[in-house]
Amino acid sequence: MSSRQAPAEEAVQPPALTIDALGKKCPIPIIMLAERINEVPLNAVVSVLADDPAAFTDVPAWCRLKSHRHVASHELPEGGWAIHVRRNY
Amino acid sequence: MAYFDAASTEPLHPRAREALVAALDAGWADPARLYGPARRARMLLEQAREEIAEVLGARPDEVSFTASGTQAVHLGVLGALAGRRRAGRRLVVSAVEHSSVLHAAGVHERDGGEVAPVGVGRTGMVDPAEFGAAVAAEGTALACLQSANHEVGTVQPVAEAAEACAAAGVPLLVDAAQTAGRLPVPAGWSVLTASAHKWGGPAGVGVLAVRKGTRWRSPLPEDDRERRRVPGFENVPAVVAAAAALRAMAAESAREGERLSALVDRIRSEVPRLVPDVEVIGDPVARVPHIVTFSCLYVEGEALLTELDRAGFAVSSGSSCTASTLRPSHVLEAMGVLTHGNVRVSLPRGASAADVDRFLALLPETVRRIREEAGVRS
Numbered sequence: 281m282s283s284r285q286a287p288a289e290e291a292v293q294p295p296a297l298t299i300d301a302l303g304k305k306c307p308i309p310i311i312m313l314a315e316r317i318n319e320v321p322l323n324a325v326v327s328v329l330a331d332d333p334a335a336f337t338d339v340p341a342w343c344r345l346k347s348h349r350h351v352a353s354h355e356l357p358e359g360g361w362a363i364h365v366r367r368n369y
Numbered sequence: 370m371a372y373f374d375a376a377s378t379e380p381l382h383p384r385a386r387e388a389l390v391a392a393l394d395a396g397w398a399d400p401a402r403l404y405g406p407a408r409r410a411r412m413l414l415e416q417a418r419e420e421i422a423e424v425l426g427a428r429p430d431e432v433s434f435t436a437s438g439t440q441a442v443h444l445g446v447l448g449a450l451a452g453r454r455r456a457g458r459r460l461v462v463s464a465v466e467h468s469s470v471l472h473a474a475g476v477h478e479r480d481g482g483e484v485a486p487v488g489v490g491r492t493g494m495v496d497p498a499e500f501g502a503a504v505a506a507e508g509t510a511l512a513c514l515q516s517a518n519h520e521v522g523t524v525q526p527v528a529e530a531a532e533a534c535a536a537a538g539v540p541l542l543v544d545a546a547q548t549a550g551r552l553p554v555p556a557g558w559s560v561l562t563a564s565a566h567k568w569g570g571p572a573g574v575g576v577l578a579v580r581k582g583t584r585w586r587s588p589l590p591e592d593d594r595e596r597r598r599v600p601g602f603e604n605v606p607a608v609v610a611a612a613a614a615l616r617a618m619a620a621e622s623a624r625e626g627e628r629l630s631a632l633v634d635r636i637r638s639e640v641p642r643l644v645p646d647v648e649v650i651g652d653p654v655a656r657v658p659h660i661v662t663f664s665c666l667y668v669e670g671e672a673l674l675t676e677l678d679r680a681g682f683a684v685s686s687g688s689s690c691t692a693s694t695l696r697p698s699h700v701l702e703a704m705g706v707l708t709h710g711n712v713r714v715s716l717p718r719g720a721s722a723a724d725v726d727r728f729l730a731l732l733p734e735t736v737r738r739i740r741e742e743a744g745v746r747s
Contacts, residue, residue: 305689306688306689307666307709307710310666310667311667311745314667332689333689334688334697337702337705337706338697338709341706344705345648345666
């Protein structure tokens with residue numbers, strides 16, 4: 281399971297909000313993301329920290345269903361990922 | 370209880386029950402021996418073989434019976450690889466094959482072989498061109514492609530894959546577990562596997578067909594049974610029942626498949642209309658008649674299955690919380706679709722429109738309640 285990288289100009293945008301969902305099972309990381317994405321300004325990035333393997337697939341799938349943008353998923357040294365999502369609307 | 374889990378196992382067909390009871394009395398003896406009861410058992414076994422071969426589009430001498438569909442796949446994959454060892458050690462599989470194929474591939478890999486998975490698109494279908502390119506690579510010993518996916522019902526382009534395999538001189542193993550008895554078997558296979566309990570036969574009977582001219586060597590210690598392909602005493606009564614079920618299912622399949630497919634279409638169109646934040650997954654057109662899968666955002670699959678069970682519906686899920694491995698379904702992962710809140714509805718023969726309507730009436734409130742308990746604001 282490798283990390284999905286997006287174009288460099290997007291990958292460098294620092295997250296405006298980090299949601300710590302480490303240790304939480306899906307769908308909880310998605311529920312937390314849906315609840316809080318509107319806290320950041322339009323086009324800002326939310327980073328979801330998650331280590332449930334389902335989140336790796338489900339956060340990008342949520343973005344597709346909800347018309348937000350999955351920017352990239354970075355592997356964390358301690359396991360899990362920082363999954364970056366850009367608020368589109 | 371409305372049983373909507375035919376993709377796990379189809380209830381025993383009435384024809385199979387009758388045949389099983391009769392064959393328990395008539396077919397108990399050792400079919401390899403040379404006395405009256407043995408000859409009778411052998412005759413029953415060979416007649417069942419002919420009937421099953423005919424429905425599956427094989428010759429009787431190409432068909433062997435195994436203890437399960439999983440064993441048929443294990444023997445099919447490992448035996449074809451062993452037979453092609455001199456040609457190479459590369460095994461091509463679609464990323465959404467049944468776990469029995471992937472586990473056999475794992476054995477091959479641990480044994481020093483190479484496994485090349487071919488990805489799928491959003492609907493779970495392999496791209497024939499991509500599959501063909503993977504098969505054409507140097508040293509490919511075997512390719513595996515399911516007739517249809519067991520979790521989302523998408524039918525795979527087996528005929529095109531078979532053409533690519535034939536052009537490259539690579540044998541193709543087709544796992545037809547989800548379609549045998551329901552859809553015609555696609556042409557072009559070199560090894561075909563199936564499972565009787567998926568078509569309304571009893572458990573304990575798998576089919577391994579090896580096309581004449583395909584190199585195959587048993588990965589297990591051999592004995593004289595089943596043309597040296599499958600060791601162990603044949604379960605003649607169960608094989609006879611499996612043949613009766615397959616003939617009956619195949620004969621009914623055109624009409625019953627159409628009826629079930631209309632119910633599946635109804636679920637496919639109604640669920641997103643009735644339940645907010647739902648994704649119906651799998652190909653809407655190139656699909657088996659009886660399977661429909663959808664995922665509900667913000668819902669734990671296990672909670673949904675438990676609630677549906679309480680309401681009298683038996684369904685299955687590919688969500689990780691319902692799997693023994695605690696990993697999401699490799700099929701849903703490969704498709705890039707939601708893995709949580711997943712429900713697979715697979716309609717058995719005779720599933721009633723009234724039960725489907727009851728399911729559709731109950732689902733929206735069930736999902737709403739689970740979301741509310743999880744603190745999801747709608």
